[in-house]
Amino acid sequence: MIQIFPVHDKAQLKSFIDFPHDLYKGDPFYVPELFIAQRDLLSRHPFLKHSEMQLFLAMDGKKLVGRIAAILNNNHNRFNGTNEGFFGFLDAVDNIDVFKALTDAALAWLKEKGVHSVIGPVNPSTNETCGMLVEGFDSAPMIMMTYNRPYYNTYMQQLGFGKKTDLLAYLLQRDDLNDKSMRLMESLKQRLAQKGITIRKGNLKNFRQEVDGLRKVYNEAWDKNLGFVPMTDEEFDYMAKDMKLVLDPDFCLVAEHEGKAIGFVLAMPDINQVQRKVKRGRLLPTGIFKLLFGRKKINAIRIIALGITEPYRKMGIEAVFYGMVMKSGLEKGMQQAEASWILEDNEMMNRGIQHINGKVYKKYRLYEKAL
Structure with missing residues (x-):
């Protein structure tokens, strides 16, 4: 029983x-x-x-x-x-x-x-x-x-x-990538610069201020997504602190308009490739060393978040984000990237990933039941 x-x-x-x-x-x-x-x-x-x-x-x-x-x-x-x-x-x-x-x-x-x-x-x-x-x-x-x-x-x-x-969840394979975003990247950046919009790498040295700016973008850019709820300051700080441990600034990009954050993309090395070997999730006695020394062998990244506040969408910022992440990934020897998760009815995001030859390779479901 x-x-x-x-x-x-x-x-x-x-x-x-x-x-x-x-x-x-x-x-x-x-x-x-x-x-x-x-x-x-x-x-x-x-x-x-x-x-x-x-x-x-x-x-x-x-x-x-x-x-x-x-x-x-x-x-x-x-x-x-x-x-x-x-x-x-x-x-x-x-x-x-x-x-x-x-x-x-x-x-x-x-x-x-x-x-x-x-x-x-x-x-x-x-x-x-x-x-x-x-x-x-x-x-x-x-x-x-x-x-x-x-x-x-x-x-x-x-x-x-x-x-x-x-x-x-979309899979992007190194050999199948449509590199149009990379080829157009510089001209798009110049066009955005004329409008006062710049794109830079995340600043880990001034992490506290960076997190404050990104929190505002997150809570504005995702507010119409199904199931979204704004993070409290403490929740966002908690998540950011955890992510900082494996963050690579080449995969964290911020779009600014006249110094104000208006969008960001966050991709992270797939630490799961190493974490699979950490027995029962324990860092001690050997798990910590597997994580520290195994990171160099990681050959995939996950694009976790890409968001732009409402007035700045469809200006080419998304394409620059993808182009810069792809360029950094190729330079670092990454073989795959996953873009996830994306709501099945988010037409703009789905089209953007499909445009660079992303293919859906995993689906996750949210269930519901009336009480």
Whole structure:
């Protein structure tokens, strides 16, 4: 019989974090999350200052067989004028009864909070990892992307969860790139300069001021995306601090108009290529060295974010961003780039990636269910 237990102490939290390592043992595409990062995300992240999250474990006798989080994102509901709940961090063995017990527990907790529908998976919001893999099970996820086995989707549909939207991941191969953006880059930069718009590399030496400018762009440029909720100052700072550890300024570009940030693109080396080898996500005793010395062998990047504030779109800034990132990637010997995630109905972004020969190679789904 499947029993569900809420997580209340450090030992249970450790079990919650470690469960996927056992579930995916031997899977060549599984990438363990770093224990320290997951512990902080689930127990002391700034998200928890404005919202609520309850973690649950599923037990079959003495055996741990699944986990889930029920999430009430108060900022999301305030910003979007909605009354929605979320679920996330869902992992379970290949058994529909376990999925039902877990989702029933999360939905019951959310129903008590008075929400009318539930969306997920988000971990714990669309500002972090989200989506359930529905296509592209033949390769490992890139940095800050999710992974699961095909049976997850079968069971979600059988339990009455419907598709809300799909999130697309495009693969750009070195030998297939359309280099038009690179060829037009200099002339586009000159044309933008005549309008007072310049594009530069991110400034890690003045990181504090840089983050302040990019936060404003992020909260303006993404405000119409499905599921978007502005990050608080603390949330953005938290994310930026984490990213700085693997940030390469050649892949972080800022567009400015008369000194004011109006757009940015952020790509990051695919640290997952190294993190796959960090046993159970522990940095000690050897994991830290694998991360430090393995970075030089990384041959792929992920374009995580590209945003431009409303008045400056369709001026060629996007093309310059792509051109500069492509040029830096080729110079550094990168063989692949992933552009993700992009909403399936974001026509402008999808056309832009397709124009440089990007091909959809993974799809992630957000499910929803009325309560």
